[in-house]
Amino acid sequence: MTGYSIQQIATALGTEVLGDGTIIVTGVAEPGQAGPDDLAMAMSAKYAAGLAQGSARAAVIGAGMDWRALGLQAAIVAPRPRIAMAHVTCALDPGPVIAAGIHPSSVIDPTARIGAGAAIGPFVVIGPDVQIGARARIASHVSIAEGARIGDDALILQGARVGARVIIGDRVILQPGCVIGGDGFSFVTPETSQVETTRATLGKADGAVTPQGWTRIHSLGSVRIGDDVEIGANATIDRGTVADTTIGNGTKLDNMVHVGHNCRIGQDCLLCGQVGIAGSVTIGDRVVLGGQTGVADNLEIGSDVVTGASTIILSTVPPGRALLGYPAVRMETQVEMYKALRRLPRLAQTVAALQKAVFKTDKTS
Amino acid sequence: MTGYSIQQIATALGTEVLGDGTIIVTGVAEPGQAGPDDLAMAMSAKYAAGLAQGSARAAVIGAGMDWRALGLQAAIVAPRPRIAMAHVTCALDPGPVIAAGIHPSSVIDPTARIGAGAAIGPFVVIGPDVQIGARARIASHVSIAEGARIGDDALILQGARVGARVIIGDRVILQPGCVIGGDGFSFVTPETSQVETTRATLGKADGAVTPQGWTRIHSLGSVRIGDDVEIGANATIDRGTVADTTIGNGTKLDNMVHVGHNCRIGQDCLLCGQVGIAGSVTIGDRVVLGGQTGVADNLEIGSDVVTGASTIILSTVPPGRALLGYPAVRMETQVEMYKALRRLPRLAQTVAALQKAVFKTDKTS
């Protein structure tokens, strides 16, 4: 890991050094595990004991903490600790090792155009008419199919799959094993199917079934991903049927997020681990979906919506709404409903007592 | 993309051309984005404005729409729009580029038998005693382990994993990154474990724990997949313990579906995105499980069952049932329960008022 002076890091954070800015650090550590060349991340008072245990000379500390009393020789005060964490970890991240140039084992179609300064690892396959941006880094075992376009400074990690005609913007990060541009899951029966009847009647038409097989709707569209997007490990984004499935600039998808065919996801969204978006969903900007959130097909989710973990969205959501639960309702409504449910057994007892008093009967409901 | 005349497409759909059947189209598009060589998909009246915006000469339209008034030179009327979509997209899908023959970089065991006309891409590994069917297409980075059999006309996409002795039927599609034949998740403790006690007592026996480790039950069975099956990107199907895990003809699994060891899934089922089926579950024919549906282990799900998104099945389900919720109940029951829950806070207020009136007390429940 390269070393940085405390002064350099403070400058990157847009803040001042307290103490000796010439100290060089080569890594970050939790206060208790920090060695003398580590920058300890001690951004709240609870880390004071850890600092005493470890041997950090320099730390990032929270506002109001006394660096001298903590035994430090240098400190940087971070008014917003996680922003400090972002800048410090960015500066100290060595990044993945992907050797410069094109590894001789890779199979690159002669019609592909590789941007200046791109690095391509072993066993990469790049198909016909692919364009790779300048300085893009592509790790081992990646496949990029015919006609795909990868932007400048993209980082595509081990075994990621990019399908035919997928377009990926600048500075995008694809984590290992993600699949961009698998076929959409779209099948139809010759006659009205059981599942169509069920959806139309909310399940009131059980049982009247004509057995029939599924005919496949092919995916002629592709996937378009904006700039500064990150896609998590083993996540999947399916291609559209006619138009493209799209992901807006700055949106981040966590591991194993699934985005179905024809979805249009806006800018600066966060989709946390294992979120599932069914087909043809439209999502606005800055939407944050908690882990395992599910969204049923053909819905619209407005901008600035936030969901708690495992929220299941079964109907359209206006902008700015905070949701929780299955099915999703306003977060505070869910909390009220849930409290009432916890008190329900007692409520039933009360009603039984009332019933006895009013109707002079022992029958409990 | 190859061109087709409108007459050819109408014939494939088993319907007539309105207008000029000689027009050639080379792709499909949404009405508003369509160019003069695109077939616009405008199967309901809401697309009329789009047709005016775009420059399509030909379109697939819905019953009752007036093609001349829409400004078209040719039209095909689709009585069931999604079936039309299936046929049109099938005709126009260029399919993935996988060069004919066997790529020289592939590692193919000399005991493997490769069918006539099979295409095998770069960096594919095919183990001992594998059989690959005629005209099968295998994209880059796929591995097919010892003794596996792949049917005719199969399409196995990038980085799919086929384990030892797995049997896969004709015309099966494996999307990128799926894993067929990982080991089952099956472990046992020497003495009765905490989790066994919990399941037996529904959690009433908290706390009495003898620490012990897990012994692995190996998977000697494999996986058998019928004809015309599709497996989604990054989906996983585990091998059986003694017998094989099986998937019936015509069943389709979406991305990230998990099928545990020993499951037997029938024909023509649809398992939507992120569905999880625990071990030893039996599922009938034509079952449709909505996205994120979960099924607990050792259950039976009858034929023609349909579940809404994120339904969690914790007990056996008779045929033809439509289910929703956690735990799963009949869809209409769930809707009733849910409505009642939303009214519960008001019900509690009513009971408090009754209590005050009847018992002359201020105490609220």
Added chain:
Amino acid sequence: MTGYSIQQIATALGTEVLGDGTIIVTGVAEPGQAGPDDLAMAMSAKYAAGLAQGSARAAVIGAGMDWRALGLQAAIVAPRPRIAMAHVTCALDPGPVIAAGIHPSSVIDPTARIGAGAAIGPFVVIGPDVQIGARARIASHVSIAEGARIGDDALILQGARVGARVIIGDRVILQPGCVIGGDGFSFVTPETSQVETTRATLGKADGAVTPQGWTRIHSLGSVRIGDDVEIGANATIDRGTVADTTIGNGTKLDNMVHVGHNCRIGQDCLLCGQVGIAGSVTIGDRVVLGGQTGVADNLEIGSDVVTGASTIILSTVPPGRALLGYPAVRMETQVEMYKALRRLPRLAQTVAALQKAVFKTDKTS
């Protein structure tokens, strides 16, 4: 498959042979499908009919079953059937075919150290400063990034991804497609974000939004995995921000389990299919999480906790607790709440009748 005598298997199980211990078996089978060289697994009375149908000469049977009456020539009585299954399947598992030595197609950095007797398959990439333990077996298409360490006797299956500086213990099994050491999902906005406000107010502060993008917190930590751990197909474990994400000895993760950055998971846990653990969660020892269980970020789960399928944990859990539901509560409480909810529509009717009787009104709540 190698053959074993019934006597050898009985010895492995620590039990006696009934009948002819010299019979050689080469596989296991369900009773009805068993051939003469198969050991039938018939560990409860329900398998008696199957034994008559098949042609097994030898079987593992349950306590109290009469081997002669079942038509067997040899039998092994298993007091705890699943333990017997573990030992028998272990003995008879041929394991994956991974040829001895290093496949010539693999790309191994000259600074990597490969342990004695290790087997490395085709198209494997091993980066700088990697250490591979003795007798480790690494299947095709695996990548192991710079500075990672793999223990002795590890089994790393097709296409598994091991990130930079990840440490993996002895006898660990990585199923195909799992990703160990993807980057953590950790982003921050310059100013307080909508999602922070929502969490602080439980959604009561809808709407007051300043649009802003996400800044990435890089993952400088790595992942440490103990001995005897198994990681399922397409599962993902993210690296820590500063410290490492850790998995204790003997813990098993099923397919598509997601473990977020900074998590610390104890020993001998079972995390079933599609479980999702958000960032910075601490989990004790011997915890068993049912399939699709979700755990929100920054929580502590005590040792010996057990959850039912799809339980969603939104708050810290003391040791030994059995949980169910969304949100998770004690399993028996959940069952009570659920029963009350099913009776709720009837309760509402009773309250309406009371209201009418007491207040002499027709108004229903």
